[in-house]
Amino acid sequence: MAPPSKDPPNHQDADVRAVTDTPTVELPSALTCAGVPARRLKSGVFNGGVAAATSSEFFKSKSLWKPLANKWDHRLSKESKSRKASSLKGAAKYLAKPGIISLGGGLPSSDYFPFEHIEIRVPTVGQFSEEETKINGQDVRIGKHDVPEGKSAFDLAIALNYGQGTGSAQMLRFVTEHTEIVHNPPYQDWQCIVDVGSTYALDTLYRMFCERGDYVISEEYTFATAVETAAPLGVKFLGVKIDDEGLIPEDLDQLLENWDDQARGGRKPYVLYTVPSGQNPTGSTQGRVRRQEIYRVAQKHDLLIIEDEPYYFLQMQPYTGPNAPPAPLPATHEEFLNSLVPSLLKMxxxxxxIRMDSFSKVISPGSRLGWITATSQICERFIRNCEVSAQNPSGFSQVILHRLLDEHWGHAGYLDWLIFIRKEYTQRRDIILQACEKYLPKELASWNPPAAGMFQWIKIAVEKHPDFGKREVVDIEDDIFQASVGECVLLSPGSWFAAERGVKHTALFFRATFAAAAGPDMTEAIRRFSVALKRVFKWEENEQISV
Incomplete structure (x- = not known):
């Protein structure tokens, strides 16, 4: 499959300014990694103390030429509209007043935090492999009082106390700068909120925009947890047809254009949930033009789009086949960023x-740290929910990631890490594709090379099963699943990812991941799956099966 189309390169990376009557110097743009130190100086004194009141507005570059975002009062749920600001959290803004002695909040003294310091060993930039980290990695020490001792902008005394619903000022600054470098949203009043991972964010967004009985639209096969998170809230999913590039905009438009409240048993949907890059489970990636078309349909029908992008930086090199040399990696940060399909947020x-980002797939799932980017109005309502639920991500996670990403690697080093991850996942993707080509019978199985993510979506020619038409497709699917387990291999049945539960299935798929197992194990797993598949279909080598 050809890689999705990309944006043309953006060469606006530097400002040229006169500093005397004659010479000029080239200063890095605020929208590049090199421009971060200068923009931080312009932001003034950094307030990152205990429970510091903070906002992305402190950390963005100034862009008054951009328009303001639309207001979304007409889309907020009754629950979201009813939320009030936390009086206790709101009082934290006074903690920054010089000389203040606080007896107001329930913030315990760090004297009683039983952690004097923690030490982590992390990769040196450019030496990212596990073996290189063991030999050449750097030991980073995070102390309880690093801030007053002038050693860091973040320490355990701050991180392990109560925080704000925005997340810590330190991590919020990093993700805000990162978001502007990568996406540069084209309206003024965008903000980021650091959250406890995308599943928590998704639950919050459903509560903000959906009432019981509402529908959320998604791809016809979608992230199972997204459906299962919505179900207890009384929110149903409705699937849109997909092709090799994911969600089909014409089908989305027709679904909404012909909506009948009475026939559907619910009002016209206005929330679209989509995973544009390396979609889970299908592995499809929406190209630039496809994303523009989906966005235009959203404008026509006034949809809010939840852009769930945990795999955005797992966009891989084009698949060149089993015998061809791999395509060269991007040589510069600019080349890397220009190689990425532009996000819906960027458009x-x-x-x-509402974009959901996560460190789960590029750093570690157990960090439970991610962020959303949305309008200031939406972020304000999001914070109101956080204040009385999760509050903020773990202080341990925030201080460790801050020390790694901000003070050890920096933005440039983080992009180097993402390029390294791209190389690793490209190699893993190629291994599983070569195993499929070697072991899976083409008469029974077909697939497309994924351009991003960590999943290989395999279509099974169920119509060639001896009992096709006599038994339900899900029963044949279960036979394959059980036979695979019998061969000691586990793949996920496609029906687990159906957006609409309880509907009759006419197609059969399995999802394999190339993220977890080692290369030889992946190859062996596909071989075992092939054995199970052939057994269920009563297929023998060199036997020609007709429909």
Missing amino acids: DVDGRV
Whole structure:
């Protein structure tokens, strides 16, 4: 499959300014990694103390030429509209007043935090492999009082106390700068909120925009947890047809254009949940033009788009086949960023995209740290929910990631890490594709090379099963699943990812991941799956099966 189309390169990376009557110097743009130190100086004194009141507005570059986002009062749920600001959290803004002695909040003294310091060993930039980290990695020490001792902008005394619903000022600054470097949203009043991972964010967004009985639209096969998170809230999913590039905009438009409240048993949907890059489970990636078309349909029908992008930086090199040399990796940060399919957030002139980012797939799932980017209005309502639920991500996670990403690697080093991850996942993707080509019978199985993510979606020619038409497709699927387990291999049945539960299935798929097992184990797993598949279909080598 050809890689999705990309944006043309953006060469606006530097400002040229006169500093005397004659000479000029080239200063790095605020929208590049090199421009971060200068923009931080312009932001003034950094307030990152205990429970510091903070906002992305402190950390963004100034862009008054951009329009303001739309307002979304008409889309907020009754629950979201009813939320009030936390009086206790709100009082934290006074903690920054010089000389203040606080007896107001329930913030315990760090004297009683039983952690004097923690030490982590992390990769040196450019030496990212596990073996290189063991030999050449750097030991980073995080102390309880690093801030007053002038050693860091973040320490255990701050991180392990109560925080704000925005997340810590330190991590919020990093993700805000990162978001602007990568996406540069085209409206003024965007903000980021650091959250406890995307599943928590998704639950919050459903509560903000959906009432019981509402529908959320998604790809016809989608992230199972997204459906299962919505179900207890009384929110149903409705699937849109997909092709090799994911969600089909014409099908989305027709679904909404012909919506009948009475026939559907619910009002017209106005929330679209989509995973544009390396979609889970299908592995499809929406190209630039496809994303623009989906966005135009969203504008036509006034949809809010939840852009769930944990795999955005797992966009891989094009698949060149089993015998061809791999395509060269991007040589510079600019080349890397220009190689990425532009996000829906980057196209969002209205403020209708709520982007969910996560460190789960590029750092570690157990960090439970991610962030959303949305309009200031939506972020304010999001914070109101956080204040009385999760509050903020773990202080341990925030201080460790801050020390790694901000003070050890920096933005440039983080992009180097993401390029390294791209290389690793490209190699893993190629291994599983070569195993499929070697072991899976083409008469029974077909697949497309994924351009991003960590999943290989395999279509099974169920119509060639001896009992096709006599038994339900899900029963044949279960036979394959059980036979695979019998061969000691586990793949996920496609029906687990159906957006609409309880509907009759006419197609059969299995999802394999190339993220977890080692290369030889992946190859062996596909071989075992092939054995199970052939057994269920009563297929023998060199036997020609007709429909």
